[in-house]
Amino acid sequence: DAEITQSPRHKITETGRQVTLACHQIWNHNNMFWYRQDLGHGLRLIHYSYGVQDTNKGEVSDGYSVSRSNTEDLPLTLESAASSQTSVYFCASSRQGTAGELFFGEGSRLTVL
Amino acid sequence: DAKTTQPNSMESNEEEPVHLPCNHSTISGTDYIHWYRQLPSQGPEYVIHGLTSNVNNRMASLAIAEDRKSSTLILHRATLRDAAVYYCILRVPGSARQLTFGSGTQLTVLP
Numbered sequence: 001d002a003e004i005t006q007s008p009r010h011k012i013t014e015t016g017r018q019v020t021l022a023c024h025q026i027w028n029h030n031n032m033f034w035y036r037q038d039l040g041h042g043l044r045l046i047h048y049s050y051g052v053q054d055t056n057k058g059e060v061s062d063g064y065s066v067s068r069s070n071t072e073d074l075p076l077t078l079e080s081a082a083s084s085q086t087s088v089y090f091c092a093s094s095r096q097g098t099a100g101e102l103f104f105g106e107g108s109r110l111t112v113l
Numbered sequence: 114d115a116k117t118t119q120p121n122s123m124e125s126n127e128e129e130p131v132h133l134p135c136n137h138s139t140i141s142g143t144d145y146i147h148w149y150r151q152l153p154s155q156g157p158e159y160v161i162h163g164l165t166s167n168v169n170n171r172m173a174s175l176a177i178a179e180d181r182k183s184s185t186l187i188l189h190r191a192t193l194r195d196a197a198v199y200y201c202i203l204r205v206p207g208s209a210r211q212l213t214f215g216s217g218t219q220l221t222v223l224p
Contacts, residue, residue, distance in 0.1 A: 100162075102149070102159060
């Protein structure tokens with residue numbers, strides 16, 4: 001199974017601050033994804049990447065950015081955190097060009113005060 | 114984009130089979146049917162996926178209707194550890210379409 005780690009697992013920040021959530025996977029999967037999960041909304045796609053230097057917007061991308069400088073990492077940045085971005089964030093990866101399974105991290109709980 | 118529809122919640126007794134339904138009436142020919150589950154305070158976990166034929170693995174079975182407009186995840190003997198939210202989604206190789214999960218089905222397993 002893939003191993004995908006997220007850090008920090010818990011973070012509290014203030015409105016307006018920049019926050020970066022890290023995501024690292026060890027299996028060299030080309031596809032990586034960021035989701036947020038809120039009560040009543042299931043999992044919503046924020047950004048995704050199909051490889052190095054490739055990034056794409058998902059359903060709820062406003063206020064977020066990602067960069068893909070290598071295969072293993074896809075950091076998620078909140079340029080100016082807002083209270084509406086308080087959520088649990090999940091990173092996921094999958095192999096290229098298949099309909100294969102998504103492997104998820106354990107999640108990062110972000111609170112914006 | 115094709116959507117999936119699942120019941121909000123279901124209950125099962127421990128050690129009995131559980132059939133979790135999913136409707137996807139607008140599925141296209143290249144959509145794979147995926148199932149994931151999410152235990153409390155954990156990230157989603159892959160369960161099974163299929164395209165046209167029924168599939169079995171160590172965790173569950175996936176029964177796909179002949180017209181592919183619905184599918185059923187089968188847990189052959191529910192345990193308390195199977196209590197989770199189960200998500201049915203559709204995936205297309207090389208595409209981010211339909212990668213958003215709905216609210217899923219909350220499965221409660223009664224001892």
